[in-house]
Amino acid sequence: MKIALAQISTVAGQLDVTVERMVAQSHMAADRGAQLIVFPAPVLVGADVMGLGDNNEFLLDVSNAISDLADRLACAAVVPLLSQAGPIPMLEIIYIQDGKIMPLRLASVMASVQSLASNPRALESLFSADASMESPEMPLGFVLDGVNFGVAFDRESIDSFMHAPVNIDVLLYLPLACFNTDEEESALAPALSNGAFIHDASNLNAWIVAVGGVGGYDDRVFAGGSFVVAPWGELEVALPSFEEAFEVAEVNTASEGPLAHPGVFPRYDRMALLWEALVVMMRDFTAASATDLFVALKGDLRSSVVAALALDAVGPTRLHALVVDTGDPEMLKAAREQARALRADVRELTASEITRVLRDMGLEGIDFSEGAELVANLRLKAWTRMFSCDEKTCFIVGDQDKTLFALEPNASVMDADIAPLGDVYRTDVIALALHRMTISSVIPPAVVGTYEVPSLAGLDTAGITKEARLGALDAMLLLYIEQSMPLSELAEHESNTTLAEAVCNRLREMELYRRHMPLIPIVSSKTLAEAAWPITFAWRDHIRDQAEYEQAESVRERLEHAATEFVSPAQMAKEGENQVEEVMELLRDLFSQGGMTASEDKRWSTGLFSDN
Numbered sequence: 347m348k349i350a351l352a353q354i355s356t357v358a359g360q361l362d363v364t365v366e367r368m369v370a371q372s373h374m375a376a377d378r379g380a381q382l383i384v385f386p387a388p389v390l391v392g393a394d395v396m397g398l399g400d401n402n403e404f405l406l407d408v409s410n411a412i413s414d415l416a417d418r419l420a421c422a423a424v425v426p427l428l429s430q431a432g433p434i435p436m437l438e439i440i441y442i443q444d445g446k447i448m449p450l451r452l453a454s455v456m457a458s459v460q461s462l463a464s465n466p467r468a469l470e471s472l473f474s475a476d477a478s479m480e481s482p483e484m485p486l487g488f489v490l491d492g493v494n495f496g497v498a499f500d501r502e503s504i505d506s507f508m509h510a511p512v513n514i515d516v517l518l519y520l521p522l523a524c525f526n527t528d529e530e531e532s533a534l535a536p537a538l539s540n541g542a543f544i545h546d547a548s549n550l551n552a553w554i555v556a557v558g559g560v561g562g563y564d565d566r567v568f569a570g571g572s573f574v575v576a577p578w579g580e581l582e583v584a585l586p587s588f589e590e591a592f593e594v595a596e597v598n599t600a601s602e603g604p605l606a607h608p609g610v611f612p613r614y615d616r617m618a619l620l621w622e623a624l625v626v627m628m629r630d631f632t633a634a635s636a637t638d639l640f641v642a643l644k645g646d647l648r649s650s651v652v653a654a655l656a657l658d659a660v661g662p663t664r665l666h667a668l669v670v671d672t673g674d675p676e677m678l679k680a681a682r683e684q685a686r687a688l689r690a691d692v693r694e695l696t697a698s699e700i701t702r703v704l705r706d707m708g709l710e711g712i713d714f715s716e717g718a719e720l721v722a723n724l725r726l727k728a729w730t731r732m733f734s735c736d737e738k739t740c741f742i743v744g745d746q747d748k749t750l751f752a753l754e755p756n757a758s759v760m761d762a763d764i765a766p767l768g769d770v771y772r773t774d775v776i777a778l779a780l781h782r783m784t785i786s787s788v789i790p791p792a793v794v795g796t797y798e799v800p801s802l803a804g805l806d807t808a809g810i811t812k813e814a815r816l817g818a819l820d821a822m823l824l825l826y827i828e829q830s831m832p833l834s835e836l837a838e839h840e841s842n843t844t845l846a847e848a849v850c851n852r853l854r855e856m857e858l859y860r861r862h863m864p865l866i867p868i869v870s871s872k873t874l875a876e877a878a879w880p881i882t883f884a885w886r887d888h889i890r891d892q893a894e895y896e897q898a899e900s901v902r903e904r905l906e907h908a909a910t911e912f913v914s915p916a917q918m919a920k921e922g923e924n925q926v927e928e929v930m931e932l933l934r935d936l937f938s939q940g941g942m943t944a945s946e947d948k949r950w951s952t953g954l955f956s957d958n
Contacts, residue, residue: 347493347599349516350375350383350421353572353591355561357634358392359404361411368425369418371592376420376595383419384488386568387426387437387499387522388561390923392427393563416442422490437499437522440693441488447557450486450497457484477627480610485510493599503529504546514932515599519556524566527620527774528828528871533781534558534571536614537802544579551577553597560590562630566868567623571612574904578602581609611736617781620869621655621776624766627867628659628743631764635739640730643684643692645677646796648686648745648767651779654788655766656743657688666729670722671697672713680790688790695725723761743755744864747772749816751874753800753852754824755859769873770818772797802852804844818842822849828872831886843889850887857881 352371356364368385375383387393390411398404408427415425422443429436439450446930485506486497492647496514498504499522507514518806530537534556538544547554559907566586568717574582582605585591632639639656656665669681670958685692695718703724704710704717713718723742728738744762749772751765766774776794783789799805799816808818822840825831826849829920831839839847 347382347491347597348378349555349574349596350378350380350574350594351555351557351585351592352383352385353557353560353570354386354389355590356389358388358563361390361407365414366410368415369420372420372686374425374592375594379596379645380421382422382424382791384425384518384555384557385425385518386557387428388563388568389426391428391625392565393522412440412447416447423517424518424520426499426522428522430657437518438472439486439497443490448488450488454484454486468849484679487514489785507550512722514550514552516553516555516597517550519554521558521716524868525569525619525623526870527616530614533569533587533614533619535573535586536571536612536619537778538575538581539611539614543575543615543681546576547577548579549792551597555576555595555597560588562627564631566629567627568701569619569623574896576605578604580605581611583635584609584612587612587619588626603920613734617777621778621781624655625658628655628766630658631865632741637664638733638738638740640666640726640740640745640921641727641743642745643667643669643681644672645674645679645681645793647779647793648775649746650680650789650793651775651782652743652766653684653688654782657690657788662688662690667692668722668729670718671695671700672718673697676792677796680792680796691815693729695722704955705806727761736809746772747775749800749820749823749865750873751860753802753849753856755856762864765863766867768863769869770822771823773820774818802845802848804842804848808842808845819849821845826850827874827877828870831903834890837889847889854886855880
């Protein structure tokens with residue numbers, strides 16, 4: 347069987363244009379003999395529909411787009427569609443063949459509910475004290491030309507096929523999650539070089555066809571990197587990262603290998619992927635309105651990296667740089683050197699101008715470097731207003747990184763429109779600078795060491811050098827934010843109780859300040875916004891002893907015991923049976939409206955979606 351991989355970048359919600367492109371790609375696929383074309387998760391509505399999930403007019407247009415695709419696609423297709431179930435985004439998988447539409451996720455729920463309704467014992471076990479609280483949803487799949495296809499969209503749904511009551515020949519993997527540097531699998535094809543997905547193909551004894559989105563969608567970016575890998579671990583095809591691509595792959599489900607011409611796994615380079623992710627996000631975010639970018643060049647690490655990112659994103663003709671004299675001659679020299687390398691529109695803010703403005707504002711006593719940043723932001727705002735018009739917008743690009751947002755107050759945060767390093771720790775900012783310096787000399791070598799380490803109690807014992815102290819601090823932030831390590835474990839893990847408490851306290855103190863953060867590309871598994879606390883929240887974590895944990899375990903056991911006595915499994919099963927009847931009635935009403943068809947020849951021939 348031939349399967350087409352459509353790795354396309356779209357503008358979320360631009361339905362008419364996207365439908366035309368999808369139809370054109372289906373004709374390309376059919377012309378090359380493909381029986382199926384697979385599109386990436388964000389293709390139609392992006393990665394997050396936010397408040398549009400319950401907007402009837404938007405949903406109507408999306409439904410019309412799906413109907414249009416069903417009428418015009420040149421071959422069978424898998425079209426992911428993001429919807430919103432309350433506050434939780436949910437990915438529906440639309441399977442289209444011969445003008446008919448099958449919503450696979452809805453069909454899976456229907457099959458699961460029907461199974462429960464016809465099996466009282468299964469229903470009672472679902473509501474027993476030992477039952478899990480997971481949704482009774484079967485793995486998604488369909489049959490095409492005798493080939494069993496499964497569809498997965500995250501790690502959990504991949505694993506669900508390990509115990510599914512049907513064997514699949516091909517697993518389609520359509521990740522909804524965006525690229526982030528904490529999870530190698532989010533890069534798709536480059537992760538193969540480190541063993542990702544290879545064991546899945548072997549354990550399932552199935553081909554894996556992964557199709558990734560590509561490009562920026564608001565604050566998220568998808569890496570592309572679509573691939574096809576055989577059950578025995580050889581690579582059939584790998585598409586490039588961070589660019590559009592189209593390929594038709596031969597998937598021979600009867601073969602046991604080896605491939606005649608296996609591909610080479612692309613290398614996973616974390617810094618190269620991160621750099622491209624930030625560039626692509628800035629490029630796509632500014633493309634719609636032909637936005638010009640404005641940066642401050644201060645001759646330090648962060649501003650130098652941000653200027654290089656902006657250059658790579660929009661080029662020199664749409665980049666404007668303000669050289670700022672912060673009072674350090676070496677940093678001023680580096681800023682001027684980078685200004686020449688950028689070949690952009692450059693102006694300079696001199697020390698005498700800064701002193702005059704501060705004096706006029708009555709701020710003569712302020713630290714000069716802090717005052718220079720204040721005046722620089724005022725100058726950038728005035729400069730952007732000169733360039734802004736109806737046809738063009740202008741963005742100030744902030745140089746704040748994740749370490750700063752976590753621990754260091756910075757008044758200029760409210761002046762920036764976008765902060766590309768806002769989800770990147772300072773240790774990685776250094777690595778990004780070194781990576782970019784291997785490509786060209788747009789970042790002066792002298793700036794690599796021009797960074798500060800936040801001042802916190804206990805940090806002086808974390809390392810002798812500045813680099814060691816910064817590394818220890820960022821590692822602690824990573825454990826606490828991304829990995830959600832409790833304070834007690836954090837203090838024990840790092841053997842530094844004083845620093846652990848200081849980091850947690852500073853994070854809480856900075857909560858209100860972080861509510862003013864500009865747009866920040868998501869490139870980690872957990873952003874500072876996702877780790878936010880209520881501003882007026884009084885509770886604080888503290889170092890705990892073993893007795894507290896033992897007491898908590900005792901309370902949990904007492905609550906579980908009380909819960910099982912309060913409601914019996916039989917009562918829960920009866921209530922669940924009534925709920926099943928209500929759901930079935932709702933689903934019957936939905937399908938009786940004729941909005942979707944679910945022809946039995948599009949289901950599994952046996953197992954999950956059979957008539958049994």
